[in-house]
Amino acid sequence: MIDLYSFPTPNGRKISIALEEMGLPYTFHPIDIRKGEQFGAEFLKIAPNNRIPAIVDRETGATLMESGAILIYLAEKSGKLLSTEHECRMRTIEWLMWQVGGLGPMLGQVHHFVHYSPDASDYARERYLSEAKRLYGVLDRRLEDRDFIADDYSIADIAAWPWISRFDWQGIDLNEFPNVRRWYVSLADRPAVQRGYDVPVWINDIPRP
Template sequence: MIDLYTWGTPNGRKVSIMLEETGLDYTTHPIHIGKDEQFAPDFLKVSPNNKIPAIVDNETGLSLMESGAILLYLGRKTGKFLPAGEGEDYWRVMEWLMWQMGGIGPFLGQAHHFLHFNPGKAPYAEERYGKEARRLYGVLDKRLEAAGDYVAGDYSVADMAIWPWIARFEWQEIDLGDFPRVKDWYVRIAERAAVQRGYKVPDESAEIPMP
């Protein structure tokens, strides 16, 4: 049994989607970041950086923070959505997972802050992060042109890491029609039953935005 500490953010949804895809049993502990619950001492014991998501694997006693580390752990634990060994297919998944962690997450997060939550307050920042969002979408579109249905061959933790950030395309002022391969990939993943279930964790009322 996995204890999942999460909220309805792109990083949180990466892990709930992975848990649904793998079929692991888990219990959800909502951490309401709007109420600063991430700073509670009990949560700090699980996630020293005061960020969601975090997990505790009750079979092993291991606790983990950082969504990328959690995806890799669950992939290794279940043997699913992460290639075995260290061949080219493994490193291709790692490449695009790290691209999400180093690019998509940080820069689209800044786009959310300036374009969605604070419009008009910092024109330079809005322009900078808006342009970078479009550049990153372009990179993803070209990658999918080369790779096919998914970013690293088969559906993997790399897709699960990237997809929840693209699900906020409206916050980033992105028209998915400008990136047709991204749009097709996004819809393809959105139609997966496990993704639909994982998106609703911990808020059952959440609906996947569709282009």
């Protein structure tokens, strides 16, 4: 049994979607970041960086923070969504790192400067909107001749998809990125993705382009 400490954000949804896809039993423990619960002393013991998501594996006693590390851990535990073949495995990890180091942080800045910071400068908005479009372009080119980011469906797809699901907030027209659009819709149609998206409760329907 996995204890998942999270909240329905793009980073949080990565893990609930992965758990659903892998078929691992888990219990959800909400950490309401709107109320600052991520700074509580008990959560700090699990996640020293005070960020969701985090997990506790009751079987091993392991605790883990950082969504990318959690995805690798769960993939290795379940034997799913991370190939054991060297080239495919490294390609999956490569694109997972691209997401956690680039796509997620940059799209997060778009959310902040476009939606949460009314006093943000035009420079800040333009900087991050331009970078968002560049990253969508990177992903679109990657998906030009393949169904999934790392050939087989993997944790690289699961890491990126929840951030792309905020395309409307990011001011992105998915029709400008047809390969991303096709990939995004194909994942949105997966029952496990739909279940993981709605953890812990339904908030809104998965956005559709």
